[in-house]
Amino acid sequence: MAERTSTRSNGRASRRAFLDATAVLLRRQGYAGTGLSEIVARSGAPRGSLYFHFPGGKQELARAAMERSGEQLRRAIGATMDAPGGPRAAILALLDALAAGLEGSGYRDGCPIATVALETAAESEPLRETAAAVFESWVDELARALQDSGMERAGAQRRALFVLSAIEGALLLSRARRDVAPLRAVREELLLGLG
Amino acid sequence: MAERTSTRSNGRASRRAFLDATAVLLRRQGYAGTGLSEIVARSGAPRGSLYFHFPGGKQELARAAMERSGEQLRRAIGATMDAPGGPRAAILALLDALAAGLEGSGYRDGCPIATVALETAAESEPLRETAAAVFESWVDELARALQDSGMERAGAQRRALFVLSAIEGALLLSRARRDVAPLRAVREELLLGLG
Numbered sequence: 001m002a003e004r005t006s007t008r009s010n011g012r013a014s015r016r017a018f019l020d021a022t023a024v025l026l027r028r029q030g031y032a033g034t035g036l037s038e039i040v041a042r043s044g045a046p047r048g049s050l051y052f053h054f055p056g057g058k059q060e061l062a063r064a065a066m067e068r069s070g071e072q073l074r075r076a077i078g079a080t081m082d083a084p085g086g087p088r089a090a091i092l093a094l095l096d097a098l099a100a101g102l103e104g105s106g107y108r109d110g111c112p113i114a115t116v117a118l119e120t121a122a123e124s125e126p127l128r129e130t131a132a133a134v135f136e137s138w139v140d141e142l143a144r145a146l147q148d149s150g151m152e153r154a155g156a157q158r159r160a161l162f163v164l165s166a167i168e169g170a171l172l173l174s175r176a177r178r179d180v181a182p183l184r185a186v187r188e189e190l191l192l193g194l195g
Numbered sequence: 196m197a198e199r200t201s202t203r204s205n206g207r208a209s210r211r212a213f214l215d216a217t218a219v220l221l222r223r224q225g226y227a228g229t230g231l232s233e234i235v236a237r238s239g240a241p242r243g244s245l246y247f248h249f250p251g252g253k254q255e256l257a258r259a260a261m262e263r264s265g266e267q268l269r270r271a272i273g274a275t276m277d278a279p280g281g282p283r284a285a286i287l288a289l290l291d292a293l294a295a296g297l298e299g300s301g302y303r304d305g306c307p308i309a310t311v312a313l314e315t316a317a318e319s320e321p322l323r324e325t326a327a328a329v330f331e332s333w334v335d336e337l338a339r340a341l342q343d344s345g346m347e348r349a350g351a352q353r354r355a356l357f358v359l360s361a362i363e364g365a366l367l368l369s370r371a372r373r374d375v376a377p378l379r380a381v382r383e384e385l386l387l388g389l390g
Contacts, residue, residue: 028317028318029227029314029315029317029318030225030227030313030314031227031228032224032225032226032227032228032314033226033227033314033318106317107316107317108316108317110313110316114313114367115310115313115314117367117370117371118225118305118309118310118313118367118370119224119225119227119228119310119314120224121302121303121305121370121371121373122223122224122301122302122303122370123223123224123228128371128373131371132371132372132373135368135371135372136372157380158380158383158384159380159384161365161368161376161377161380161381162361162377162380162381162383162384164364164368164377165360165361165362165364165365165367165368165377165380165381166357166360166361166364166381167360167364168363168364168367168368169359169360169361169362169363169364169365169367170356170360170364172309172312172313172360172363172364172367173330173356173359173360173363175312175313175316175317176312176316176323176326176327176330177327177330177331178316178323178327181356182356182357182359182360185352185353185354185356185357185360186356186357186360186361188353188357189353189354189357193388
């Protein structure tokens with residue numbers, strides 16, 4: 001019984017190690033540039049268990065990793081938006097946190113979804129759909145908080161799309177420049193512009 | 196003499212065909228997912244001439260293609276910004292043109308630089324630098340027009356970074372969704388927000 005529990009727990013640990021490794025590599029270098037061997041090496045988990053956990057191989061692993069990264073960030077967005085101070089202060093706090101994370105990682109950790117989304121939008125319908133669903137969950141979280149603060153539904157949805165667009169673009173430009181000036185510019189302009 | 200001219204002109208045509216094919220493939224699927232064989236096949240040019248024109252191989256080809264796409268778009272941004280109506284109307288026109296281009300290409304043709312920028316920011320310093328220089332040239336074009344319309348230098352630079360961030364993020368989200376709602380949301384919000 002103890003042995004079975006331990007096997008199960010090793011299995012869960014391997015599954016999580018594969019997902020962690022995949023999430024990091026997708027975020028830093030994208031889908032096409034990430035090979036299964038690199039994922040296995042980084043995970044430290046036994047290669048033989050990869051297809052047991054992810055019979056669909058790299059694509060299934062990528063989708064699961066994107067969903068998990070997406071859900072983690074959705075919760076972080078929700079928690080930030082629900083902090084006292086209202087959605088305007090929360091959006092500025094979110095930009096500060098993203099800038100700190102990007103700088104702190106040596107400009108490697110931007111959006112965990114964006115690279116794969118762009119690479120696969122025209123190439124893989126399952127990966128595109130996964131990326132779209134994650135982005136949608138973030139938009140919904142922003143829009144919900146904006147509605148809670150009194151905006152009407154359509155306006156909140158539009159504002160949420162706008163804010164996420166500005167954030168995603170600023171993460172992209174900041175990574176390319178190795179400099180958080182775009183994130184800071186978005187922060188300043190939203191500070192002036194958000195009612 | 197006639198033969199030499201024709202050889203030279205075939206050489207130029209091959210060079211351009213390689214660059215055109217590379218630009219399309221980088222834009223649609225990124226750097227890691229694009230192989231030299233695919234570039235050669237799409238170009239229709241003789242494989243043997245690829246290393247004659249681009250001795251540095253795929254990376255040199257990618258940099259040259261990104262620089263060319265970047266320069267084309269820089270000129271288009273400049274021409275749009277210089278049209279009568281001022282920078283506010285021009286930015287809205289730019290968003291309309293990008294939305295039309297994206298829809299018209301079946302959501303394949305977004306930003307020609309963004310995918311490679313994200314894939315290679317942490318992986319290849321030459322490609323990162325090329326992407327950063329192209330983005331910078333677009334920011335400069337936007338900032339110049341904003342300054343011409345009376346904004347002070349630092350404000351124009353910040354506004355330009357903000358506008359390009361919003362555009363890049365909206366192109367990314369629109370591609371993932373196969374729906375131009377993010378580009379339209381940015382248009383609406385900038386219409387309300389830009390003074």
